[in-house]
Amino acid sequence: NAGVTQTPKFRVLKTGQSMTLLCAQDMNHEYMYWYRQDPGMGLRLIHYSVGEGTTAKGEVPDGYNVSRLKKQNFLLGLESAAPSQTSVYFCASSYPISLARYGAFFGQGTRLTVV
């Protein structure tokens, strides 16, 4: 069982470069999320999706874009990377609200450094 798979696992970018983080889930979950985690800040929601073709902004969306063209995939794009985007990025997926008792499943994270 793969669960939630993120690629890449590590990346170093130069300021101004762009990149896309890929998240894939094989559990047929409706909801998918992108979080960033910084020391002492906990998990902060960047963008989320409640179904194929839909996306919405979270707490810290500036500098990021997302797309959910297929139900199993959720892409996070950085258009012009900045040092402030150095972080660990987690993708997660879950069932809809009615099945909240199962919680969310997280990918292993992408460690991104912007120099």
Next chain:
Amino acid sequence: GQNIDQPTEMTATEGAIVQINCTYQTSGFNGLFWYQQHAGEAPTFLSYNVLDGLEEKGRFSSFLSRSKGYSYLLLKELQMKDSASYLCAVRDPSGGSYIPTFGRGTSLIVHP
């Protein structure tokens, strides 16, 4: 707005019991989650409370009081492998989103 508070760090002894508290101030409430996160790894789901009371799952239990805006995670018979961060997340539907918001997490250190 949402305000979720947890202690930053706690220490405990192997074999003991530890209680990790989470208090929240939200406009609405529709569920509280606890996650465990080992250093360098992904968070994993532990428990979900939506009604008042205690939910028990083996060595771990989670309690909720909606009137007090309070939850705790109780870990019994502590093991070294329980050293991890414990994240509380609250779902507040008042803004139209049912996406949980996370607290900053509590780092638990278990020593022999």
